[in-house]
Amino acid sequence: MDFWGVIFDLCQGFSVTLKLFALTLVFAIPLGFILAFLSMVKFKPISFLTKVFIWIIRGTPLLLQCLLVTFIPSMVFGIPNKDFQSMLGIRTMADLQFTFVLFAFVINYACYFAVIIEGGIKNVSIGQHEAGKVLGMTKGQIFRHVILMQVVRKITAPMSNEIITLVKDTALARALSVIEIIAIAFEKVNKYAVLSPLLYTSLFYLAFSGILTILFHYIEKKLSYYSV
Amino acid sequence: MNMLEVQNLTKSFGSHQVLKGVSFSLKQGEVLVIIGSSGSGKTTLLRCLNFLEQADGGSICVGDEEIFNAAGKMNLSDHAMRDRRLHFGLVFQSFNLFPQHTVLKNVTLAPTLYQTTQLKKAKAGRNAIKEAKAGIEAQGRQLLDMVGLSEKVDEYPCRLSGGQQQRVAIARALALNPDILCFDEPTSALDPELTGEVLRVIRSLKDQGRTMVVVTHEMEFARGVADHVIYMADGVIEEEGTPDEVFGNPKSEKTKAFLAAGYNR
Ligand SMILES: Nc1ncnc2c1ncn2[C@@H]1O[C@H](COP(=O)(O)OP(=O)(O)OP(=O)(O)O)[C@@H](O)[C@H]1O
Ligand SMILES: [Mg+2]
Numbered sequence: 001m002d003f004w005g006v007i008f009d010l011c012q013g014f015s016v017t018l019k020l021f022a023l024t025l026v027f028a029i030p031l032g033f034i035l036a037f038l039s040m041v042k043f044k045p046i047s048f049l050t051k052v053f054i055w056i057i058r059g060t061p062l063l064l065q066c067l068l069v070t071f072i073p074s075m076v077f078g079i080p081n082k083d084f085q086s087m088l089g090i091r092t093m094a095d096l097q098f099t100f101v102l103f104a105f106v107i108n109y110a111c112y113f114a115v116i117i118e119g120g121i122k123n124v125s126i127g128q129h130e131a132g133k134v135l136g137m138t139k140g141q142i143f144r145h146v147i148l149m150q151v152v153r154k155i156t157a158p159m160s161n162e163i164i165t166l167v168k169d170t171a172l173a174r175a176l177s178v179i180e181i182i183a184i185a186f187e188k189v190n191k192y193a194v195l196s197p198l199l200y201t202s203l204f205y206l207a208f209s210g211i212l213t214i215l216f217h218y219i220e221k222k223l224s225y226y227s228v
Numbered sequence: 229m230n231m232l233e234v235q236n237l238t239k240s241f242g243s244h245q246v247l248k249g250v251s252f253s254l255k256q257g258e259v260l261v262i263i264g265s266s267g268s269g270k271t272t273l274l275r276c277l278n279f280l281e282q283a284d285g286g287s288i289c290v291g292d293e294e295i296f297n298a299a300g301k302m303n304l305s306d307h308a309m310r311d312r313r314l315h316f317g318l319v320f321q322s323f324n325l326f327p328q329h330t331v332l333k334n335v336t337l338a339p340t341l342y343q344t345t346q347l348k349k350a351k352a353g354r355n356a357i358k359e360a361k362a363g364i365e366a367q368g369r370q371l372l373d374m375v376g377l378s379e380k381v382d383e384y385p386c387r388l389s390g391g392q393q394q395r396v397a398i399a400r401a402l403a404l405n406p407d408i409l410c411f412d413e414p415t416s417a418l419d420p421e422l423t424g425e426v427l428r429v430i431r432s433l434k435d436q437g438r439t440m441v442v443v444t445h446e447m448e449f450a451r452g453v454a455d456h457v458i459y460m461a462d463g464v465i466e467e468e469g470t471p472d473e474v475f476g477n478p479k480s481e482k483t484k485a486f487l488a489a490g491y492n493r
Contacts, residue, residue, distance in 0.1 A: 139306070
């Protein structure tokens, strides 16, 4: 077995894992905020529908959602995936599969984030809003300058749990034949008939979630310069 | 001319009428003290003045401007609403300082945001905004100095005692220079030994000529600081007059009973 060759290939696989991880966060966090706001809107039909949507997404497996997403273009819009691919200007079928997976991940994680964010926002005392109002701040200013950082602090711990789960959930992408690190590891296992590539793979995951854990500890510490 | 004129204010929560027609007026530089038992509607009255609640009936005038009239349509823009609300300041029982900001930032945040929006609207340059910010900061330090906290400008609220926090809250409310400053039981959340420092600040504001409405259970302080006293019971003004009239020679049986109980607490 060519050790460095295997490590190199695993690195390439892990870069796909990281790409899925990072892009999911980039889209799911803002979307999580939007869903959290929508589920708190005073207009009942909107908040109700948002809550039902979140309930459905959180109540069904991510794997199932990944598989279902691939049928959306053809079943809902009547567009075969081939045409859908050229419509979006996506070059290869593999990229299309990645896009599907990313879409499912973003929706799924946004719903988990939304629940955490909503909890965080509701947890800030009404007195904070009122103090801002009485001082003549607009709703937007109150949110940006008074509420947001208190919410961020309240949600850091539960969000970091979800984000570390996300690292491991990326392995599900394999179900839609996205070639991420585990897919490559299995290819090597089959090729060389040794188990070590799986061991190396787990080291990749461990190192990465270790880095994230340290990072979140640091952020939490940074944010705890005051007590509520 | 009256600085504040409140006419026939009513407010219900569901079927429970909390304010049943409250009217009073206040001249510039006067201090109105409102006393009354729990649930009589004192907080609700202050909240209506500060637009934290919208009254169901009645009107509120500040100077010659009618800032609220339940009969008229109140479809004000966010901006107009804000300008009206800024006639009043409110100091809460529970301080409600912003925990993530320093003491100084607590005081300067709102005026900075306000002025910056105004200046940006007037297409002022960056330098004008910078200057305004510097002015607000200087004023913030001055206010904090006045309430005796010049040492604490860079602390976070959680590191201050309750009395110090409440003094920051007073400075914060003053930073927007409201016409009328309202206090809702500013010392009720404090340990007894800390109430003095807050009451002294309020008294010094009276000496500076601030117009104030103070809800309090501190009867001795009330008697000393008030120009006018209102005793509220069950959503109405049961009795009002000068401190000597209300405290020294109450006419209503309810007032007598309340004062007798209050002094013994
Ligand atoms: N948002 C609300 N919804 C329903 N009822 C309310 C609300 N706010 C106040 N009330 C009721 O209105 C009544 C008057 O309350 P308010 O807080 O004005 O009294 P208070 O005179 O300030 O009493 P305290 O001395 O205890 O502070 C109480 O019976 C209270 O339960
Ligand atoms: Mg009250």
